[in-house]
Amino acid sequence: MNHDVLEKSLLRPATRSALDELTQVPERQAKPRRTPLRADKRVRIAIVHDWLVTYAGAEKVLEQIIACFPEADLFSLVDFLDDRDFLRGKSVTTSFIQKLPLARSKYRSYLPLMPLAIEQLDVSAYDVVISSSHAVAKGILTGPDQVHISYVHSPIRYAWDLQHQYLQQSKLTHGPKSILARLILHYIRNWDIRTSNSVDGFISNSAFIARRIKKVYQRDAQVIFPPVDVEAFSLCTEKEDFYLTASRMVPYKKIDLIVEAFTQMPERKLIVIGDGPEMEKIRAKAGANVDILGYQPFKVLKDHMSRAKAFVFAAEEDFGISVVEAQACGTPVIAYGKGGALETVRDLSEPKPTGMFFDEQDTESIIGAVSRFDDLADRFVPANCRSNAEQFSAAHFRERFFEHVRAAVPALRAATLPPYVPYVTHAQAAANVPRTLAVDQSGVLGGAELSLLEIVKALRSRIEVVLFDDGPFRTALAKTGVEVNVLDAGALKSVRKQGGSLPKGQALKGLISLVRATAKRARHVDVIYANTQRAMVIGALAGKLARRPVVWHLRDIVSPEHFGGKQLAIIKWCARLGLTHVIANSAASAQAFSQLTQFDGKRIDVVFNGISAEPFDALRTVPQATLRERLKLPHDAFLVGSFSRLARWKGQHVLLEAMVLNPHMHAVLVGAALFGEDQYEIELRAFVAAHKLGGRVHFLGFQHDIPACMCAVDAVVHTSITPEPFGRVIVEGMLAQRPVVAARAGGVLEIIDDHENGVLCAPGDAHALADTLAELRSNGELREKLVRNGYQTALSRFGTRTYVDGVARILKSVVEK
Incomplete structure (x- = not known):
């Protein structure tokens, strides 16, 4: 085969994929390639990961894929994990590399064997194969009746556009070893292109990687951003006069450039967190205004990230998790304008900016960007940074990834995303x-x-x-x-x-x-x-x-x-x-x-009750009109929701009296009479009939999906006429990102700051409730403020992690005593 023929065979556009065949109606004469699964047959799923040796960015994605498909089986080239909690107790099928000499510490040295090894993992018994790939996992062998979806963190970097950088860092630019390395990388590139044709659908972690996939494989990829533990960070609006950078100190992170730039700006303080092989080199360049803390535990990193004036980031990353983590703290970002940062940071050209970019990886560009940032610092609002970060949450990733796989596999069309349950060993x-x-x-x-x-x-x-x-x-x-x-x-x-x-x-x-x-x-x-x-x-x-x-x-x-x-x-x-x-x-x-x-x-x-944000976050992209249609609620009305069992002390009658006073609203009553309180429900319905409110009051009865009901209304009310011990519905309303109006008594006062994260009314006062709801309906700025602050209150003070830790600590303390 001559060179031209070889090149065409390797780089020709991918033929019509199996994914296309699953989503398009075949022509009458065409025979389907796949035998459809019976509706009563369990869909068998295999998840394939490159190697399991640490818990880093790719493994965080793997963790959430497993959460989407908890019954799936797991495969990997090697498994040398010590901390395996994120695998949720799963066993791992490994390749022959697992048993080779020094594989635990030198597994990367077996790169030439990895294509062969991944092909020896037998997944033929599975209907769906999901690969999580930054090296060779996407090369797993699949048959014509299997669907293979590959989440690609990147095509093999050191075999493609970073080959020359890899050879220089490995000191393989000259000599026989260099020739051998180049031959191996050439072989891997050919293998990488060939195996891309067996993938039915690609998913990339950013548009940047999608462009790499298009360049290398001539295939389109759906972008689904990787999950970031946004909930581990909380919004901080009070910033101090220092800048922060945090990273492992390796060459491509360019921490040395940031340190050099700030050393030339002695009037500005920089704090550096991280460790790595370039630590001493970076210390030698640091001026008196640069404080290098080395490795620090998460608590210290989070504290500095929350208080920093801005987070400085000079690497060209595929995604850049630390950039999102900084924004989750309400901290704006000054970043190099290439790679994933362009997709995670909103610059000054966009509404509600969260950071700004510099064009070159050099000290002059960094100095110029920091100077501009100082001049325009008031343009960056911490709440906007936090809001931008929330679109990269783990819950959002699970929702999008599961929907993508379900759409690609007809047998999964009726499946629902399983609820996320934190795994505890x-x-x-x-x-x-x-x-x-x-x-x-x-x-x-x-x-x-x-x-x-x-x-x-x-x-x-x-x-x-x-x-x-x-x-x-x-x-x-x-x-x-x-x-x-x-x-x-x-x-x-x-x-x-x-x-x-x-x-x-x-x-x-x-x-x-x-x-x-x-x-x-x-x-x-x-x-x-x-x-x-x-x-x-x-x-x-x-x-x-x-x-x-x-x-x-x-x-x-x-x-x-x-x-x-x-x-x-x-x-x-x-x-x-x-x-x-x-x-x-x-x-x-x-x-x-x-x-x-x-x-x-x-x-x-x-110990305040803990309420998970995930069921509410999972509905963030579902249109309100869809939820109202599902619940048979009017599409255009201003809906006020009450969420509680029907009981006199819960005060639903107060809301109905407010509806009489305010003809521009509808009331939605979610809840049933549970404990012998049927007479109260009869009285409520009689009141509705007597005042001709039937068209504006909607009794939904007991509902399992409270998050969907809350997201369907425009405001949430809490109308208890006697002091409430806590007020769970208030926190749920905040998580649903709806303005909350509550009775001023009991535990409610420990949740709501009046007109900051909610509005308080006198218990039993229908006139005050009607006036407050009228103000909410007409004042969009107030609604936005209450929603923003309420959501942060719910996350920071009433999260499930704090709640569970508090109860567990007390139980342990009681037994020890």
């Missing part, structure tokens, strides 16, 4: 949490149960659950893999916290039975964790029998407004008899309990 749980028996009285998914569900998801390897009633809550718990036992509460089901007689007869027998059954299970654990008031009573008695400490997670304000006199007396008695510690969901709850029981204040801790 048995070793981690054993180190941090004692064996725990969680007790709850309800089978219904109320606020207390949703909060317990977050605890169970994180600590499921060290926790088992006892319920006194069956229902959707048991189903949700079972999906986490935790052990759940449902005990028959018998006549005790009729006992309400608002009052009634003490249990007698059959109810007393039920009480004794529950105590014995709970105590039996408690003997196998270290601590009883009671999640509700009735569960606390059973837990306190069972703790005495089993000789186990009892922790009550108090989620109520124990006052005559919420509890009957006899129930309050029981709470006081249990506090003296059998409670070791109390976790209150707000200071208001803690104060009421302390006043009632005179309980030792040192044994009461406040």
Whole structure:
């Protein structure tokens, strides 16, 4: 074959791909290449990664791909991971390189064998193959009835446009070793092009890499930005007078250029965080105004990133995670104007800029950019930086990646993205949490149960659950893999916290039975964790029998407004008899309990409920009109949503009275009468009929998908007429990025700063509520302010990580004492 023929065979445009065949109707005479999967057949998925030796950017993508397809099997050339938590307990099938001499430390030296090795991994039993590739993973062998989708971090850099840089750094520019290296790289390039034809669909981590894919493989790629742990950073609006750069100190990062530039600007301070082979070289160039801290733990990096005036970035990266992390702190970026930074930073030519670029990788360009930044610093708003960073969240990545794969595989069209459950290993749980028996009285998914569900998801390897009633809550718990036992509460089901007689007869027998059954299970654990008031009573008695400490997670304000006199007396008695510690969901709850029981204040801790942002973030790209259509709500009306069970003290009637006063709005009531409160729902519906509000009040009843309902409305109201212990719906409204109006009482005051992240109204005042909602409807600037600040409040103060860590710490402390 002559040179021209060889070149044409290697570089010809890709023929019609298998992905096209899946998404286009074939001509009548064409026979389908793939046998369609039966609807009842499980789709088998394999995930292929280059090598598993560390947890870096490519592995963070792999972690989220596994979260999208948790049942998939995993393949890799080698697996030498020590910290393997991100694999979520998966085993890995490896290649023959795993067993070669010195493979752990010298695996890169086996580059010439990697094409052969990846082809020996057998994935023929799978319907879908997903490769995560920056080297050879995309070369996995697949058949005509398999769909192969490849997420490409980059075509093999050192074989393509960075070959000469690679040879120089490896000192392979001359001599026999250089000739051999060039021959190997030539062979790999040919192999790389050939194997690209077996990929049905390419995904790139940036438009920059998409252009590389087009240049090398002559194929188009869908851009899906890699995930960044945006939630690990919080918005900081107060900036100090210093600049920051942070990176591993290797040549292409150009930290030396940044240090040289600032050394020539002695009036400006630079802080450098990072370590690496160029550390001494960089230290030698640093002036008195440059402070090189070396390697620092994440906490220190985050602190400096939050306070910095700007983050300086001089590398040409495919994406550049640190650039997004800086913006997540509200810190603008001064970056080299090539590579991924052009896609993650909005410069001054765009609305709401988050940074600016310099054109050359030299000191003069950096100096000029920093000087311009100083002159224009007031153009960069921290909240805009944070907002820009949020589009790169892990939740957003999972949503887009899953949708892309589902669209490419007909058999997955009916599949839904599985809920994200943080993975906790048995070793981690054993180190941090004692064996725990969680007790709850309800089978219904109320606020207390949703909060317990977050605890169970994180600590499921060290926790088992006892319920006194069956229902959707048991189903949700079972999906986490935790052990759940449902005990028959018998006549005790009729006992309400608002009052009634003490249990007698059959109810007393039920009480004794529950105590014995709970105590039996408690003997196998270290601590009883009671999640509700009735569960606390059973837990306190069972703790005495089993000789186990009892922790009550108090989620109520124990006052005559919420509890009957006899129930309050029981709470006081249990506090003296059998409670070791109390976790209150707000200071208001803690104060009421302390006043009632005179309980030792040192044994009461406040831990705010934690609420995950991911179900809300997953809906960020879904049009509101789509959600309203799904819920059969009017498209053009200003909708005000109430999210709570229908109960008089929850105050839905106040919202309806405000609707009478304000004819320009609609009310959406999400919730049902759960605990014998059916009469109240009848009264609400009668009020609607009497005032001819039927066209403007929408009863949606109980809904499983609260995030979708919240994102469908324009404002969220909280109308409790008696003090609320916490106000979960308020935080959920903030996460849905909707302005929140709430009653000024109880735990609500610990969440909302009036007219900053929400608006407060007097409890039960329909006129004030109507006026506030009218102001929100007409004042877009106020709505935007409340949404922006509310979202940051929800992320920074009420995240699930802080919540779970707080509860785990207290459980451990109680057992140790």
